[in-house]
Amino acid sequence: MTPALLRVGLAGVLLMASLCASAQDAPSAQSLRARSLAATCAACHGTDGRAAVGATLPGLAGMPAPVLLEQLKAFKSGTRAGTVMPQLAKGYSDAQIEQLAAWFAQAPRVSRQ
Numbered sequence: 001m002t003p004a005l006l007r008v009g010l011a012g013v014l015l016m017a018s019l020c021a022s023a024q025d026a027p028s029a030q031s032l033r034a035r036s037l038a039a040t041c042a043a044c045h046g047t048d049g050r051a052a053v054g055a056t057l058p059g060l061a062g063m064p065a066p067v068l069l070e071q072l073k074a075f076k077s078g079t080r081a082g083t084v085m086p087q088l089a090k091g092y093s094d095a096q097i098e099q100l101a102a103w104f105a106q107a108p109r110v111s112r113q
């Protein structure tokens with residue numbers, strides 16, 4: 001192989017490597033599903049779980065997953081009373097509740113902008 005051909009081959013390998021790296025940065029289908037589930041909470045708990053300044057309801061972003069899980073399961077089973085959440089939590093499967101808890105736990109408390 002000539003040096004010129006080697007260079008082209010090397011450029012191709014580097015291009016493939018960078019394409020693979022950017023594919024890994026793209027959000028997975030699972031994380032997009034979790035985010036759209038979490039969007040059903042935005043009306044009351046803020047966009048991406050970040051409460052608006054002065055909001056009466058707590059933001060959910062950054063809350064530890066075990067706490068979120070416990071509270072949501074308590075609302076669902078009726079062991080924690082509430083106005084809205086007991087009704088609402090019943091609409092989610094246990095698997096969805098786990099996804100919600102994991103998603104909000106990793107969501108940043110403050111805006112990324």
Ligand code: HEC
Nearest residue numbers: 040041043044045057058068071072082083084085086100
């Ligand atoms: C219609 C408004 C509304 C929506 C939508 C809503 N919530 Fe709530 N949430 C509340 C209210 C009100 C409370 C306080 C408890 C109560 O009265 O039910 C609360 C409390 C909570 C708490 C307890 C917070 C704490 O400090 O202990 C968690 C956790 C929670 N919500 C999670 C969620 C999740 C997850 C979703 C989406 C699946 C969601 N909420 C959607 C209104 C809402």
